[in-house]
Amino acid sequence: MTPIRCFTHRWRILTVPTGLAAWPVVVAVLAGVTATAQSPTRLSFTEEQAETGRAAYAERCASCHGDNLDDGEVAPPLKGVDFRERWRAESPETLFLLTSDTMPQDQPGALDDATYAALVAYIYQENGTAPRGEVLPDDPDVLAAISPPRWSRGGGGGLAPGAALPPYPMARNPLTSLSPVTDAMLENVAPQDWLLWRRTYDAYGFSPLDAINRSNVDDLRVAWSWSLPTGPNESTPIVHDGVLFIYGYGDEVQALDAATGDLLWQYSRRLPRGTAPSVKRGMSLYGERLYVPTSDVHIVALDARTGRVVWDKPVADREEGYRMTGGTLVARGKVMVGTTGRAGGGNYIVALDAETGEVAWRFATIAQPGEPFGNSWNALPVEERNGGSVWIPGSYDPVNNLAFFAPGNTYDTGPLRDLVSQPEVTNDALYLDSTLALNPDTGELVWHFQHQANGQWDLDWAFERQIIQLPVNGELKRLVVTTGKQAIFDLLEADTGKYVSSIDLGLQNLVTAIDPVTGAKTTDPRLLPGDGETKMVCPHVSGGRGWMPTSYDARSKVVYVPIVEACMDLVPVPDGERGSLSSGVRWTVRPRPESDGNYGRL
Known part of the structure; x- marks a missing residue:
């Protein structure tokens, strides 16, 4: 893996109206180092280096900044009086870091350091600095010790001798009054704050602020x-x-x-x-x-x-196939996050110490051989088990001290499709499509509930777990409420995971029955893919309910759900071709039967 260049920095804000881009940017300045008195090294670069920069500029920069550096239609000039006035007193380090950290705009940092240094050399040359001496270095620490270009000023003549500018007016900066976020604040978020992915630990995604209402919403302006x-x-x-x-x-x-x-x-x-x-x-x-x-x-x-x-x-090794597309959950001094990807052996939920970053615990989202439910993978060896991506941040119940996470499914459905004939072996594939209740202090699995066993349709149960108090048989209970892509809501007791009930929004044709005691779902066997026939399944794999999260108003007890009304055909792929699922099918989109032409609903 290519190493990441890291710095210990303090930061100062610079607004660059005439530099590489017309945006505020952050420039890093080395801190914590006592500077010794020494003369700065004179700026130098070679003709060959500037020519290399010219070629790189033509390929990666000219489309925005213009062929002549000052004739671009969508980006500011990189030469001329304004540019030189802005950069005349800055060391090459500043221009190098800005260029390498923010350019090209579509892929910042994509070029190697030598090319970025060559670009800076070319820009200097086009602003009147002649090549001389040695190559301009590509090490920011070395660049920081090189003197600025010191271009001459324009006709204004500069500041008069002995004249002093008044202090620069200090803008309002809310960072000066930014308060530390405590456990108590996370358990009772201030109305004006939004501290977590869904604002609060219970994942409601609802703001109690009421300044915007029906009477004034028409008056909103940018x-x-x-x-x-x-x-x-x-x-x-x-x-x-x-x-x-x-x-x-x-x-x-x-x-x-x-x-x-x-x-x-x-x-x-x-x-x-x-x-x-x-x-x-x-x-x-x-x-x-x-x-x-x-x-x-x-x-x-x-x-x-x-x-x-x-x-x-680091949380996991990207070279082994791990990714992170979800987000962090912080509780009781732990930073918890899930991995995604198709690495052999499956994914993880990892907790890091919030103070030091050291790994506190790691939980495998795929049951391992020899561990509880390790026999639920159709006798597959561990290296052939994959999936269980956690691509949505978790939620937390401080009353029961439980963190809830939601591993998704697997694309490698073929080896799980048909149950092997071995004693005590199932093809349920735990902990895919499950709610996991973990102790955030230890990573211990307190309880789990699998919403869909052996999911063969890429219809994850991977979304937020909301913690809602509702009456159950006349008693107020803390419940974990969640839905998968099928837009079926399952309600579970938060402390034990005991199944309570389900609510089907009517967007699916796959589940034909739900056991009222266990919550186990029966699927239509005619819709099982992999037999060479096309299957019409509702909803589409993007979900009747997709990754766009729900919102719950505890005052009215209403859950707001963005849904998409679309179905799919699971079409067999020819022999030798790769399908969307390893059972040998790919998906296509089709409207719901008797669709009215509207595909979105709230």
Whole structure:
């Protein structure tokens, strides 16, 4: 794996109106090091290096900044009076880090360091600095000791001798009053805050604020806007004490003033070469830190006030097939997160110590041979078991001290389709499509409930687990309420996992019966794929209820569910071709029978 270049930084905010992009950016300055008195090294680069930069610019930069560096239609100029005035007093380190951390815009950090240094050399040359001496280094520490270009000023003449500028007006900065997030605050979130993926531990995803209502919703106008990086952005922002924390595609985390939209700090992950960014769905605030999952399967703890990296720890090895597309859950000093992917042996839920980042425990979402329910995998060896991705953040019940997670299914359905004839062996495939109740202190599995045994249709039960108090037989009970892609809601007792009841929204044709005592589901055997026949199954694999989360209003006891009315054909693939599922089928979309042409419903 390509190593990640990491720095210990303090951060200062620079707005760059005439530099590489017209956005506020964060520039890192080495901290914690006592500088010794020494003369800066004179700026130098070679003709060959500038020519290399010219070629790279033409290929990766000219489409935005223009062929001549100052004639782009969608990006600011990289040469001219304004550019030189902005960068004349900055060391090459600053321009190098900005370029390498943010460019190219569609894939920041995609070029090697030598190419970024060559680009900086080319920009310097085009602004009048002549090549001389040695190659411009590509090490930020070395670049920091090189003198700025010191281009001459324009006709304004500069500041008069002896003149002093008044202090720069200090803008409002909500980070100065950002309070540490405590366990008590997470258990009783302030109305104006949104501290977790679904705001609160119970995953309601509901705001109690009522300033916007039926009488004034028509008066809403845009107060400010902020462009997220190009690509899928599925993360829910975090809000605390007037600071908005957002996670953008490409592993870019930004803190904004929620009132004005002003950038307060930015963290851009430098991914190893060959690592494609993936979506993330959530971050967590705890104490004075923001806990961030990354596309190279790390958890990074950032100082919430500065964006500085406090610790950076790997969760699993990406080279083995692991990914992270969910988000973090923090409770009782543990940062919990699930992995995704098709690695042999399955995925994990991992807890890291919030203070140090050290792994506290690790729970396998696929039952292992020799362990409880290890015989539920149709006698497959462990290396041939895969799936159980946790691609949605967990929820937490502080009353019972239980963290709830939801492993999904497997795409390798073929070996599980038909039960082998071996004593005490099943093909239920635990803990796929299950609710897991884990003790966050130890990682112990307290209880589990499998919503769908041997799921052969890619209809996960992978979504949020809401903790709702409802009357059961005249007694108020804490329940875990969840639904899978089939849009069937299961209700379980939160402390034991005992099945209570189910609610079918009527979007599926697969489950024909639900046992009223155990909750076990009977499926239509005619819809089992893999026999060479096309099967029409509702809903589509994207879900009658998909990854877009639900919201629960405890006052009215109403759950708001975004649903999609579409079905699918599971079509056999020709021999030798790879299907969507290893049972030998691929899916296509079809409207629901008797559809009225509307595919979305709330």
